[in-house]
Amino acid sequence: MTTFDDREAAFEAKFAHDEETKFKAEARANKLLGLWAAELQGITGEEAEAYALTVIKADFExxxxxxxxxxxxxxxxxxxxxxxxxxxxxxxxxxxKEEMMKEAD
Structure with missing residues (x-):
């Protein structure tokens, strides 16, 4: 494997990691938004968690x-x-994003 191949593989690995991190941050933000919206609707507990999941799933449209x-x-x-x-x-x-950075430390 050449140096170029090594760099290319490293770049691809970094890109994949960055995309995964972005996806997780987006999903976490959507969950938090869903929990906030659930609270505004008077939804609590497991129902609020279930509602937040529907908000996360909406992002796949x-x-x-x-x-x-x-x-x-x-x-x-x-x-x-x-x-x-x-x-x-x-x-x-x-x-x-801030929470994920703290968790990575």
Missing amino acids: EAGHEDVIRKVVADLEEKIDVDVIRGKRAEYLAQA
């Missing part, structure tokens, strides 16, 4: 996170402004 935003807006019956929901998701994504 299309690329990006607009599918998640649409679901939460609809579930909250448009009582919360879409920009507030987007802001919460951004907040939870930052929190998820």
Whole structure:
């Protein structure tokens, strides 16, 4: 194996790791958003966890996170402004990334 092959393999491994980390952070942020939305709907306990799972699954409908935003807006019956929901998701994504970095240490 040449040096070029070694570098290529290392780059591919790093890319795969970064994508996996991004996926996990997105899923964690969606779960946190789901738990927040569940609380606003008066859903608690196991039902809140189940609802959060539906929010996570909503992210598989299309690329990006607009599918998640649409679901939460609809579930909250448009009582919360879409920009507030987007802001919460951004907040939870930052929190998820921070938690994952701490866990990696």
